[in-house]
Amino acid sequence: MQAITWIDRIADESNLWLNAMKQEDQDDFVQAAGFYLRDASDCLARRSPVKAALSCSCAADCLSRLKLYENARLLHREAAMIYLEGAEATTKSVRELLWCFREAWVHFQTAGDMQMAEGVFRRFSTLSSRFLRKEN
Numbered sequence: 001m002q003a004i005t006w007i008d009r010i011a012d013e014s015n016l017w018l019n020a021m022k023q024e025d026q027d028d029f030v031q032a033a034g035f036y037l038r039d040a041s042d043c044l045a046r047r048s049p050v051k052a053a054l055s056c057s058c059a060a061d062c063l064s065r066l067k068l069y070e071n072a073r074l075l076h077r078e079a080a081m082i083y084l085e086g087a088e089a090t091t092k093s094v095r096e097l098l099w100c101f102r103e104a105w106v107h108f109q110t111a112g113d114m115q116m117a118e119g120v121f122r123r124f125s126t127l128s129s130r131f132l133r134k135e136n
Helices: 006-011 016-025 029-045 049-065 069-089 094-111 114-135
Strands: none
Touching: 016 029, 016 049, 029 049, 049 069, 049 094, 069 094, 069 114, 094 114
């Protein structure tokens, strides 16, 4: 069995993320959003919430470019929720946990959900201050 190289991966036509990026580069934001959302769904099924959240966020950006702002806000909120899921599933890396909280905070703000953004920011602040105290 031959090993799969990075060249094989980037040339793989079944890679939803790459197909989405190609469509986005061609300004076909409808198709790109569809590929990103399918990729997000697949990533969730594979228990890869951080990549799922990123794909969901990219789909939201595509919808914003189509001036579908309300739908984009909903996807930004969903991305934030997935980042929170990723934060809660992270047990090995404080850096990844803090990054997930920061991303959730940004996406809740983008979605206009200031109450959730404030709650996430409080969690982020508490954890980061504890982490910084341990470092010093």
